[in-house]
Amino acid sequence: MADNSVWVVLEFDEDLNILESTLELVSELFSVMQKAKGKLVALSIENTKKEEISKILGEYGIDEIIYLVKECGGSAYQIACCISEIAKQEHPTAIFAADTVWGHEMAAWVAVKLGVPLFSACVEIDFDATGRVLVFRPLYNGLVDQKIIAEGKVLVATCMPEQFNVKKARWPKVPVTKEFFKSSPLEQEKVRIVRKIKADPKTIDIEDADILVVGGGGMGSFDNFKLIHSVADLLGGSVAGTRVARDKGWIGLDRQIGQTGKKVSPKLLISCGVSGAMQHTIGLKDTKKLVAINIDKNAPIFKLADLAIVGDAPTILKDLISKVEAIKTSQKAQ
Ligand SMILES: Cc1cc2nc3c(=O)[nH]c(=O)nc-3n(C[C@H](O)[C@H](O)[C@H](O)COP(=O)(O)OP(=O)(O)OC[C@H]3O[C@@H](n4cnc5c(N)ncnc54)[C@H](O)[C@@H]3O)c2cc1C
Structure with a gap:
């Protein structure tokens, strides 16, 4: 390794703003790199707003920015080809990206091109006393933690979004900027996107759902459980349930949350007639x-709830459905 230089590949949204998940990663790298002498380098595929990007990244402690200019192409594969080309010249210690769909694909190609493994879905980064980079990630549904040490070869890793806090450095830096011009011809695409299809909440994996409406034994009957589907439809959410709901045949095993089911991370979860047993809440x-609805004010699920509603779940869901429908109708009329 030439020096201890750690790279982070920036990802941008459609308005060319740096993604929150990238800033989380940059913040964490800057924080843990205080322990190890080294350079924090950002690779940017966006180069129309260099001044703005440099200023933002300086605030997060980035030492150097390498801008990949237009000839580098735009797809994950083409960008990965360029990054691996630069890496072969500059020998970074590690290359990080956020574990988004794009970041994952790009990092996988970088790893292939450099002939090293990709360590995806990492949740912790550290440096040991000798300055080696360490990453950690859960395996087997969180039962085992894997610790990976960068030694000898470049470490290529992606980190899960929402694991680290976005935090500016105490003293901003003025990053050194470089440009990378591709000398070889642009690589032929390996993958061609024919069209993009929006995921259907009805069939999406509950682990990927943003909104979940969850029913438990307290829903009482298959007919009442249909209200869970109606609320999910109205909110653009997905249906899930407890083991009791599965045992009763209201959901399949693929929609069961818990120890013997799936681990979910939605932005909003409406839990209806669910006791809150530990094997479920895990x-x-x-x-x-x-948001939890339960007839029993002492139900354990309320200990986790941001909003606790004590009452009969089917009645409350019917009310909710009519209120949301009324709002939607009045919005359409405007
Ligand atoms: C090894 C093992 C693994 C397990 N794995 C899982 C798992 O992966 N996932 C899982 O979910 N469970 C799992 N379980 C089962 C778990 O222990 C609970 O039995 C289960 O989660 C309870 O489901 P429930 O809350 O829907 O039903 P119940 O325990 O029947 O609770 C129903 C709740 O609804 C409320 N209620 C009743 N009527 C109404 C009403 N009209 N309106 C509103 N609320 C009402 C009640 O007050 C009660 O709190 C596992 C158990 C074991 C032993």
Whole structure:
């Protein structure tokens, strides 16, 4: 390795703003790199707003920015070809990207081109006393933590979004900027996107759902459980349930949350007639906002809830459906 230089590949949204998940990663790298002497380098595929990008990244402690100019192409594969080309010249210690769809694909190609493994879905980064980079990631549904040490070869890793806080450096830096011009011809695409199809909440994997409406034994009957589907449809959400709901045949195993089901991380979860047994709640720890409806004010699910509603779940869901429908109708009329 030439020096201890750690790279982070920036990802941008459609308005060319740096993604939150990238800034989380940059913040964490800057924080852990305080322990190890080294250079934090950003690779930017966006080069129309260099001044703005440099200023933002300086605030997050980036030492150097390498801008990939237009000839580098735009797809994950083409960008990966360029990054691996630069890496072969400059020998970074590690290359990081956020674990988004694009970041994952790009990092996988970088790893292929450099002949090293990709360590995806990491949740922790550190440096040991000798300055080696360490990454950690959960395996086997969180039962085992894997620790990976960068030694000898470049470490290519992606980190899960929402694991680290976005935090500016105490003293901003003025990053050194470089440009990379591709000398070889642009690589032929390996993958061609024919068209993009929006995921259907009805069939999406519940682990990927942003909104979940969850029914438990307290829904009482298959007919009442249909209200869970109606609310999910109205909110653009997906249906899930407890083991009792599965045992009763209201959901399949693929929609069960918990120890023997799936772990979910929605932005909103509406839990209806669910007791809150530990074997169930273990699967919803990463929920951002939890609304719980239960007839029993002492139900354990309320300990986790951001909003606790004590009452009969089918009645409350019927009310909710008519209120949301009324709002939607008045919005259409405007
Ligand atoms: C090894 C093992 C693994 C397990 N794995 C899982 C798992 O992966 N996922 C899982 O979910 N469970 C799992 N379980 C089962 C778990 O222990 C609970 O039995 C289960 O989660 C309870 O489901 P429930 O809350 O829907 O039903 P119940 O325990 O029947 O609770 C129903 C709740 O609804 C409320 N209620 C009743 N009527 C109404 C009403 N009209 N309106 C509103 N609320 C009402 C009640 O007050 C109660 O709190 C596992 C158990 C074991 C032993």
